[in-house]
Amino acid sequence: MDTLIQIAYFAAAILFILGLRRMSSPVTARTGIHWAGAGMLVATLITFFWPGMENYLLMTAAILIGGVAAWWTGQRVAMTDMPQMIALYNGMGGGAAGAIAAVELLRSDFYNDTFLVLALVGGLIGSVAFSGSLIAFAKLQGWMRRPFRFPLQHQFNLLLFVVTLGLGVMLATSDETGGTTLLLFFTLALAFGILKTLPIGGADMPVVISLYNALTGLAVGLEGFVLNNAAMIIAGTVVGAAGTLLTQLMARAMNRSIANILFGHFGGGEGAAEAEVEGSMKPIDANDAGIMMAYASKVIIIPGYGMAVAQAQHKIKELMNLLLERGVDVKFAIHPVAGRMPGHMNVLLAEADVPYDRLYDLEEINAEFPQADVALVIGANDVVNPMARNNPESPIYGMPILNADQAKNVIVIKRGQGKGFSGIENALFFEDNTRMLYGDGQAMVGELINAIKQL
């Protein structure tokens, strides 16, 4: 049986890696998740035959409870709410790694002290990923509107972390097992995850979720060593590394370091330098905007989080079809951090059946803006702010942006005159070639469609 289990785990590890590889190309992505799913199924089923196990009835019940609840919520969640669901499921994985560590530490039957230390480290990381992900979920779900801050917060968090580590050292060096020290260790680890995530603003949540995803992977890998489980070691470490790279890519796209996100106070808007912008915002009505687009030869659409909030992606697809019928070249410009996660816009547009070959990355599309007759900005803000290019005073200076301001005309669909998520004034809105179309994203795109149909 032992050999059979090892063969199954080996197969699962291969299926995971091949699955992830297939997921990295749009052509094969859909089969990739099925490959990984097959690996998971094989590994889970064979584990029932692990020698010397008990509690099968309760175990099956636990799998059913967790599985059915996740299946039910996963099928129902709207595409716009995907980021927080990923945070939630990721947190559950971290919690499971923490639970494994707790059980193993209570049993205290380690091969040698190295494995005791690995269990402690994995438990600490898993617990932080668990409670931190839950806070990220609550923030994105809108249950927690304001970042929670108090004086000397970073110093307090650091102290908390050091005390937690100290307890870990105590547990590793003393012969005492379980008891109060262990309880305190996990309680403080969970508290640290909460307090670490609370002050981070909503705009930075994608990077934070990605970071916790990597941490959960690492925790799973470490607990894999403790349990002598090769499938967990390989899958967990692969995710830990891949997640770390993804986190770096995301942070780089925002021109911020991971340290800055974790220790800075930018995402909530406080402390952002006020840069004065000259000029005024010039409104336009939907009819004029529609005519402008209908007679253009090239239109570039720039979606942002506002599109997700307004659920405007289906209307945008309709607008695209209408313009294509009139012979207008329509392209979508996707900023890497538009929305709440990298690729968030792509998922929403894919939901509305916009073919992915019409979506272009920042590098691919930026050279085309000068030839575009109209750049339509819908619900995007900071990612098109030219201050990132030309105002060294601005907090977003240096961030790569979409050069929408270089298009001949810019139309911005925006709910009101307020500032964006980051609280920074957007110079694009005050440019001479920019016109503001005020209103709800979905309603305004609807009016644009009507205006074009009436021509």
Next chain:
Amino acid sequence: MIEGFTALYIFMLSAFTGYEVISRVPVILHTPLMSGSNFVHGIVLVGAMVAMGHAHGPLELTIGFIGVALAAGNAVGGFVVTERMLEMFKSEKEKA
């Protein structure tokens, strides 16, 4: 028991694999891929099962139970949302 340098080698090679697999990913697949990798660490389920299978006494059993339920949620939820997202990735040709 996997230990010592063998453990280090496995760790190093796995980390390298993870880095390489993701480094060629286009931006449009970042969210599905993050979700996919979130599903893959749902493998924690097998560990949670083993831990619970060897648990004794009500405390260990309760923690084990919570661990298995959470891990199953990670695996199943991760699969469902990733599949739903990837289901939508079709090119213009496939849609015709």
